[in-house]
Amino acid sequence: MSNPTAAMLVIGDEILSGRTRDANMHHLAQEFTKHGIDLREVRIVSDDRAAIVSALNALRAAHDTVVTSGGIGPTHDDITADCVAEAFGVTIDVRDDARALLQAHYDRQGSELNEARLRMARIPEGASLIDNPVSIAPGFSLENVHVMAGVPSVFQAMVASVLPTLTGGAPLLSQTLRIERGEGDIAGPLGKLADRYPTLSIGSYPYQKNGVFGSNVVVRGADGAEVDRAITELASLFS
Amino acid sequence: MSNPTAAMLVIGDEILSGRTRDANMHHLAQEFTKHGIDLREVRIVSDDRAAIVSALNALRAAHDTVVTSGGIGPTHDDITADCVAEAFGVTIDVRDDARALLQAHYDRQGSELNEARLRMARIPEGASLIDNPVSIAPGFSLENVHVMAGVPSVFQAMVASVLPTLTGGAPLLSQTLRIERGEGDIAGPLGKLADRYPTLSIGSYPYQKNGVFGSNVVVRGADGAEVDRAITELASLFS
Numbered sequence: 001m002s003n004p005t006a007a008m009l010v011i012g013d014e015i016l017s018g019r020t021r022d023a024n025m026h027h028l029a030q031e032f033t034k035h036g037i038d039l040r041e042v043r044i045v046s047d048d049r050a051a052i053v054s055a056l057n058a059l060r061a062a063h064d065t066v067v068t069s070g071g072i073g074p075t076h077d078d079i080t081a082d083c084v085a086e087a088f089g090v091t092i093d094v095r096d097d098a099r100a101l102l103q104a105h106y107d108r109q110g111s112e113l114n115e116a117r118l119r120m121a122r123i124p125e126g127a128s129l130i131d132n133p134v135s136i137a138p139g140f141s142l143e144n145v146h147v148m149a150g151v152p153s154v155f156q157a158m159v160a161s162v163l164p165t166l167t168g169g170a171p172l173l174s175q176t177l178r179i180e181r182g183e184g185d186i187a188g189p190l191g192k193l194a195d196r197y198p199t200l201s202i203g204s205y206p207y208q209k210n211g212v213f214g215s216n217v218v219v220r221g222a223d224g225a226e227v228d229r230a231i232t233e234l235a236s237l238f239s
Numbered sequence: 240m241s242n243p244t245a246a247m248l249v250i251g252d253e254i255l256s257g258r259t260r261d262a263n264m265h266h267l268a269q270e271f272t273k274h275g276i277d278l279r280e281v282r283i284v285s286d287d288r289a290a291i292v293s294a295l296n297a298l299r300a301a302h303d304t305v306v307t308s309g310g311i312g313p314t315h316d317d318i319t320a321d322c323v324a325e326a327f328g329v330t331i332d333v334r335d336d337a338r339a340l341l342q343a344h345y346d347r348q349g350s351e352l353n354e355a356r357l358r359m360a361r362i363p364e365g366a367s368l369i370d371n372p373v374s375i376a377p378g379f380s381l382e383n384v385h386v387m388a389g390v391p392s393v394f395q396a397m398v399a400s401v402l403p404t405l406t407g408g409a410p411l412l413s414q415t416l417r418i419e420r421g422e423g424d425i426a427g428p429l430g431k432l433a434d435r436y437p438t439l440s441i442g443s444y445p446y447q448k449n450g451v452f453g454s455n456v457v458v459r460g461a462d463g464a465e466v467d468r469a470i471t472e473l474a475s476l477f478s
Binding site: 044119172176190207220 | 252256259260261264267268271272278280282286287290314316353354356358359373374389390411415421425426427429433441442443444445452454457
């Protein structure tokens with residue numbers, strides 16, 4: 001596949017401790033798939049400076065696009081922006097355009113732009129802001145890294161802001177056939193089918209429901225007619 | 240914290256494409272937290288040999304324990320066992336004890352132990368088997384790497400088999416206080432509180448509900464009395 005590749009870095013103690021389930025990864029995966037961007041890797045790390053910097057540098061070197069989620073709020077454990085600056089070796093400071101956005105927002109609310117909130121205007125040198133229509137405090141993009149909030153409604157709004165600026169590829173088409181047999185019964189013919197369609201990705205995702213084992217076989221590819229042919233052949237093999 | 244550290248490697252095209260949500264990570268995170276094992280990192284990679292081998296080697300070098308999920312079934316896209324063998328530089332072949340488990344199982348079922356199913360008896364040299372009471376085909380442990388199935392019911396059974404063999408630490412105690420104010424209002428005092436309790440981990444997890452912003456503040460630590468004191472102080476700050 002020659003589609004652009006992407007990775008996601010989730011900064012989230014709360015996910016690693018089992019307190020919450022991540023929702024942003026699933027959203028981004030679906031949006032990227034629709035847009036023809038191939039999400040190849042996700043890493044979830046804790047709120048640890050060295051871990052974040054090292055993951056960021058590995059992912060931005062290996063992929064066309066990196067999206068981060070989490071750690072850009074006003075509290076002491078929000079260290080993502082500083083980590084991005086460190087990873088790129090650039091300075092970070094309060095920036096006038098980001099401060100102006102926050103000032104206008106808190107003026108409207110009758111709240112104070114205090115020291116903590118002002119931290120959300122700290123933007124690494126050379127970055128451009130990502131619009132946040134939900135809660136104003138912006139994300140930012142630096143080269144191929146897009147830094148977004150962890151709150152799902154804000155994350156989704158930021159993805160919607162950035163997605164049109166990314167180069168997409170041919171959207172992968174996919175069809176799924178649910179086969180109510182154990183994978184061991186279908187594996188042989190399925191492997192031969194995969195050999196006959198080298199341009200398609202054919203995956204088998206087993207499930208167990210009420211004690212019965214079965215598999216969802218997913219056929220993916222850029223050529224819809226080819227996907228159709230493979231699914232038809234698959235259905236005839238196991239009908 | 241001196242608790243043992245762990246990482247998880249999820250092998251899953253279906254998660255990266257947005258087709259399914261991962262459920263195993265959340266389960267493992269909760270089990271490890273209860274057991275006093277500090278889950279530090281999760282990586283999700285696609286069914287790609289180089290990506291799996293490279294992630295495995297990075298994670299097993301950096302953490303006390305690594306758990307993998309997915310890719311050990313009978314189909315052509317199940318390549319995890321081969322990747323583990325490659326990562327460790329050991330051979331892999333059908334092993335008698337694993338074959339015997341499968342043979343007995345399929346005999347009972349009146350199914351055939353065909354070539355595809357026999358792939359599930361391929362075990363890297365030097366590994367020990369992980370019991371699978373749900374669907375028999377075993378996982379395996381090699382040094383600090385524990386290789387488990389992706390089907391959630393099987394994954395959970397394998398975690399239950401392996402967990403008692405792992406060295407746990409002091410279970411982290413945690414208490415959560417829900418504060419119905421924007422993070423910007425609480426960030427200053429919260430940061431000072433975190434400074435006063437250096438042995439505790441104090442995290443702020445913002446939410447937005449019905450247009451109202453608030454935060455769940457989570458205080459974690461091994462000393463229950465200390466966690467109590469910090470939560471009481473926190474409550475008095477924002478009541």
